[in-house]
Amino acid sequence: xxxxxxxxxxxxxxxxxxxxxxxxxxxxxxxxxxxxxxxxxxxxxxxxxxxxxxxxxxxxxxxxxxxxxxxxxxxxxxxxxxxxxxxxxxxxxxxxxxxxxxxxxxxxxxxxxxxxxxxxxxxxxxxxxxxxxxxxxxxxxxxxxxxxxxxxxxxxxxxxxxxxxxxxxxxxxxxxxxxxxxxxxxxxxxxxxxxxxxxxxxxxxxxxxxxxxxxxxxxxxxxxxxxxxxxxxxxxxxxxxxxxxxxxxxxxxxxxxxxxxxxxxxxxxxxxxxxxxxxxxxxxxxxxxxxxxxxxxxxxxxxxxxxxxxxxxxxxxxxxxxxxxxxxxxxxxxxxxxxxxxxxxxxxxxxxxxxxxxxxxxxxxxxxxxxxxxxxxxxxxxxxxxxxxxxxxxxxxxxxxxxxxxxxxxxxxxxxxxxxxxxxxxxxxxxxxxxxxxxxxxxxxxxxxxxxxxxxxxxxxxxxxxxxxxxxxxxxxxxxxxxxxx
Amino acid sequence: xxxxxxxxxxxxxxxxxxxxxxxxxxxxxxxxxxxxxxxxxxxxxxxxxxxxxxx
Numbered sequence: 001x002x003x004x005x006x007x008x009x010x011x012x013x014x015x016x017x018x019x020x021x022x023x024x025x026x027x028x029x030x031x032x033x034x035x036x037x038x039x040x041x042x043x044x045x046x047x048x049x050x051x052x053x054x055x056x057x058x059x060x061x062x063x064x065x066x067x068x069x070x071x072x073x074x075x076x077x078x079x080x081x082x083x084x085x086x087x088x089x090x091x092x093x094x095x096x097x098x099x100x101x102x103x104x105x106x107x108x109x110x111x112x113x114x115x116x117x118x119x120x121x122x123x124x125x126x127x128x129x130x131x132x133x134x135x136x137x138x139x140x141x142x143x144x145x146x147x148x149x150x151x152x153x154x155x156x157x158x159x160x161x162x163x164x165x166x167x168x169x170x171x172x173x174x175x176x177x178x179x180x181x182x183x184x185x186x187x188x189x190x191x192x193x194x195x196x197x198x199x200x201x202x203x204x205x206x207x208x209x210x211x212x213x214x215x216x217x218x219x220x221x222x223x224x225x226x227x228x229x230x231x232x233x234x235x236x237x238x239x240x241x242x243x244x245x246x247x248x249x250x251x252x253x254x255x256x257x258x259x260x261x262x263x264x265x266x267x268x269x270x271x272x273x274x275x276x277x278x279x280x281x282x283x284x285x286x287x288x289x290x291x292x293x294x295x296x297x298x299x300x301x302x303x304x305x306x307x308x309x310x311x312x313x314x315x316x317x318x319x320x321x322x323x324x325x326x327x328x329x330x331x332x333x334x335x336x337x338x339x340x341x342x343x344x345x346x347x348x349x350x351x352x353x354x355x356x357x358x359x360x361x362x363x364x365x366x367x368x369x370x371x372x373x374x375x376x377x378x379x380x381x382x383x384x385x386x387x388x389x390x391x392x393x394x395x396x397x398x399x400x401x402x403x404x405x406x407x408x409x410x411x412x413x414x415x416x417x418x419x420x421x422x423x424x425x426x427x428x429x430x431x432x433x434x435x436x437x438x439x440x441x442x443x444x445x446x447x448x449x450x451x452x453x454x455x456x457x458x459x460x461x462x463x464x465x466x467x468x469x470x471x472x473x474x475x476x477x478x479x480x481x482x483x484x485x486x
Numbered sequence: 487x488x489x490x491x492x493x494x495x496x497x498x499x500x501x502x503x504x505x506x507x508x509x510x511x512x513x514x515x516x517x518x519x520x521x522x523x524x525x526x527x528x529x530x531x532x533x534x535x536x537x538x539x540x541x
Contacts, residue, residue: 239504248501381539411535426515429528433535451531456507457515459524463532485536 002028002394005094005112007078009034009062011042011376012347013118015383015486018477020116021069023391031110032066035077035099039065039475040144043376044468046183048147049281050190051155052420055144058472065477075100076108078119078289083305083340084296092342094291114390117312117345118383121286124175130258131174131284138174138258139281141187150281154191157279161200167278170263172209174282176254176368179219180375181210182414184283185238189418192245193425201246207275208242208249209265209282211368213360215239215249218414219370221357223432224445225454231445234430237454241428245418250275252360254368255282270363286371288312288349304339312345313337316353323358328408328438330354334401335386341399344390346382348374356436377412378435380486381405408436411451417464427460429453 004024006017009032021030038059047053066073076096083092093111098104123142125132133140139150157167171188173181188208195204208215216222216238223234242249252268262274263282288310293302306312316332330353337343345351352372360369385403392398411433419425431453437446445452474484507515514520 236505239500240506243501243504243506248499377536381536405539410539413532413535423516423518431528431531431535434539451535453528453531455524455528457524458518458521459528462521462525463528485533 002113003031003111004028004114004116004390004394005031005033005110006116006118007033007094008118008120008347008349009036009039010118010120010347010379012120012349012379012383013116014039014475015380016116016118016346016387017066017071018069018481019384019387020391021071022482023387024394026070028394029072031072031074031112032062033074033076033078033094033096033110034062035075036062037075037100038062041468041472041475042142043183043464045141045144045147046186046190047420048144049139049141049150049154049187050194051151052190055148058144060472060476065475069477074098074108074110078291079107081115081291081293081305082296083115083293083343086294086296086298090296092340112342114342114393115344116383116386116390117291117343117349118347119289119291120348122289122310124285124287127285128175128255128257128282131282135258137260137280139279140284141183141281142283153279158194158198158200160278161195161198161203164203166203166205168205168207168276170207170209170275170277170280170282172207172253172255172282173211173370174255174258175285176211176256176266176366177371178211178283178285179371179373180283180286181212181218181370182373182416184281185218186416186418187281188247189241189245189416189428192247193418196246206245206247208247209253209255209263209275210249210251211254211370212251213268213358213369215242215251217357217370218430219355219357219373220432220435221437221446223430223447223452223454224449225430225452226449227454231449234454237428237430241456252368254362254366258282266362266364266366266368268360268362268368286348288351301339305337305343307351309351311351312343312349313339314345314350316351318351318353321354326354328406328434328436328440331406331408331436333404333406333409334389335382336401344386346386347379350374350382372407372436374407376414377486378405378407378410381410384486406436408434408438410434413463415460415464415467417461419461422462423458425461426456426458427464428456429460429463
């Protein structure tokens, strides 16, 4: 009997665990180790942060789902990894500390034959002084408790606007190299939608602050879309949406500090600025979890397994090269660690070989550009193919990895929806194929223009609503869940 | 939706140089029949992306 351990129960880890159990059946054991009690459908946190949805609608208890699926579940946080075992135990294992109320602080050792590291991002509020809900100055919508708090504070802003007080609302990236612009952009549009709906827009100054060279970059170097007989960039599309919603923008900005009064940032031209605010939601930088890893002699081999940013090294080409030499072939396709072949890292946990957006540096040497996004649909697909390959290795005793999903061969859809309901709301829908530009295959536009879309309308809003209910149904592993694609 | 292109906005602000949807575009964005068609097209494109993106 083989034992597969999955670290993390987010989009990638949860997909991997359910797929593994379905493929492996009763003969093999699937174990999930996650510090969280709940699964959360992160894309809908935006609706929690705007007060349009209660957080209980975007989460559910993991334990009953795993019990039903006969998946062993430990509500615990991994603290160290022993991929060669140690002096007493020749089998690979990891150590974890329970986070559940009943067993809080107790340590557990879990052996594995295969390990899927799907731990997602560590939110690095600490890299920007003043950022993060703990500091009490700037909001976040990265988790559902953060989104709840963001809504509580946003209500106060709406009250002040109603009382005739002018308010400056700053939304965007909170670090010169932050990613996930899509989520922040969606939050900005939702706030603007709610303010416009309340007819308070004359009193509100909504500012989109971003580390992108041009708005619409979204960490993917932007994209080209066909619109009304023209091929236009997502810059044009995004600027149009921002202007329509009455949001002004500051681009090429690396936020360096926040205090009670202002957001302090440097722009690519080397100038330092400050922007006063009444309410701010800024996305922090991300890193990996950088799990301390030891060989059988107890020597620290963390640097062999993890990149300096804490993400796990996989089958990517990590050779340092200039932007002009970047290629789609640099990106991993099976997410297997080259040092220990039974370790995999799908989703945000894998170390990307380089960015997608062109690296930019200010005169002062500050790097200001988005790092690559890896959330949502790509994370689910990666989790699925990792599970399928591991199941093949166990059941067919093969080292071949038949299932592949490179970000240079995979598309993504980003639905930025404002408003809530069947007829109330509007969404900007963007699809790109592939995520990483492939100039060799698509020399004109870097991507397949037939499947790269940018449009606004109710349709995208319905897509977002359908995705919310469909993916929560799938994540709960209800009847025929596996037929719903990632 | 009211477009904030008015005296409060600096005419040379970055938002002053963008494309803004006209009445027809805004009508079709909310037209149920047209949006049902776009919903179908978007779903087909998304499905193509999902299925074609991995093997």
